[in-house]
Amino acid sequence: MVTTIAVTSEPADEPRVAVSPDTVKKFTGLGALVRIEQGAGLRSRFSDEAYRAAGAEIVSRAEALAGADILLKVRRPSVEDVKALKPGAIVAGMIDPYSDRDGLDALAGSGATLFSMEFMPRTTRAQSMDVLSSQANLAGYKAVIDGASMFGQALPLMMTPAGTVPATKAFIMGVGVAGLQAIATARRLGAQVTATDVRPATKEQVQSLGAKFVAVEDDEFKQAQTAAGYAKPMSAEYQAKQAELVANHIKNQDLVITTALIPGRPAPKLISRAMIESMKPGSIIVDLAAERGGNTEMTQPGATFETPNGVKIFGPLNLAATIAVNASSLYARNLFAFLETMIDKKEKVLAVNWDDELIKGTLVAKDGQLVHPNLATKTA
Incomplete structure (x- = not known):
């Protein structure tokens, strides 16, 4: 039986799309039928004609969704759209699992088999499926350019x-x-670059890119990384020492880019109001953690403003999407690499291995219930 994949347009503030002509061609090569809502790829410069040439059907939104086995999305879909799919259909996208818990509960209650690409395990095998990395790469580049x-x-x-x-x-x-x-891009553009992080493994990476590493390198610093590669919450004592070091360093900087973000938690405050007030007029801060409240005490998520002392703070919410052509192309490849594991290449039918670590790691809801361990309790 032919597997039907639906792709619909995203909200007005989301120019990315879940498939590219390249991945449509790959899906059809696996025996799938891809139905795309008319105009869904236009904001990523993927025309309906390009999709048709790759083997997709261009239809209305209702026709794309009707009875589909799989729905591929960038953002979390509506319950209404999911209910139009085949019962128990697979939905894969960036579900933003830690926000709007009531909405997530409702989506789970629709009976869809829901996969959140943000939960992709950080393993070698999953690198080609890692949407957080593919989009963060572009965001780091664009932060320097902007x-x-x-x-x-x-x-x-x-x-x-x-x-x-x-x-x-x-x-x-x-x-x-x-x-x-961001380091690599700033270096390519000729800036004098320094960088900081509480994870000791990053020092060598920073230096390999030709930048100078700035951090309090004490015993706590040497243990400041989780097995998953994320930064551990640091003690108040360490934070005070690091803040003093940063405060002395930041007053002489022209361009500061903050990227500290831990999934499911408010962004750590790295830059205080006093630090901002010490900076030179005309200095720029680009806060890539604005979506979780920001890394500075003065960030206004989704806005750019100038402080009384002439420092501009930019708090973008979806920076990768501002280069939607590249962002969609990479995201589409991430999705294809993940969905490919669910399709039997010989029989060309859906064959999900529920014991696969990638499936278990990203599965959010199944049979009407939230099943991911990270979602055991409600989060704001």
Whole structure:
């Protein structure tokens, strides 16, 4: 029996789309029928004609959803859309599992088999499916580009007959995927780059990219990383020492990019109001943790504003989506790599291995119930 995959357009504030013409062609090669809502890919520059040429059917939203076996999304779908699918259909996307718990409960109650791509295990096998990394990579790049544009000065050192233009000083706070890409991009543009993180393993990564590492490297610092690769919450004593070091460093920086974000928790406050007030007029802060409240005490999520002392703070909510062509292409590949594990290549039918670590790691709801251990209690 042919597996039917539905793809619909996203909300007005989400320009990304869940499949590209390239992944449509791969899905059809596995025997699937891909039905895409008319115009769903236009904001990512994927035309209906390109999708048709790859083997997809272009239909209305209702026709795409009707009785489909799988729904691929960027954002969490509506309960109404999910109820139009085949009973128990697979829904895969960035479900944002820690927000709007009542909405998530309602979606689980629809009976859909719900997978949250944010829960993808951080393993070697899952690297091609890691949506957080693919999107954070782009966000780190775009943060530097947007910050440089807002700064209004040249980033590289320039030696001219009229005099020397000094290099911009860029400080990256949080050296995960986004932070590493921000370091690499700022270095390519010629900035003088420093970076900080509480995880000791990041020091070598920072230095390998040609940046200087800044951190209080005491005994607590040496134990500050979880088995999953995330930063551990630090003691008040360590936070005070680190804050003092950062405060002395940040006052001389031109461009600061913060990326510290722990899934399911409010973003840690890395930059105080006093630190911001110590910065030079014209300095820029790009806060990539704005969606969880921000890494600064003055971040306004979704907005850009200028402080009384002339520092601009930019708190984007969906920065990767501002380069939707690339973001959608990478996201679509992540989804295909994941869905490919559920399809029997020989019989060309759905064959989900419920014991697979990737399936168990990302499965949020099944048979009307939330099943993921991270969602055992309600979270705001």
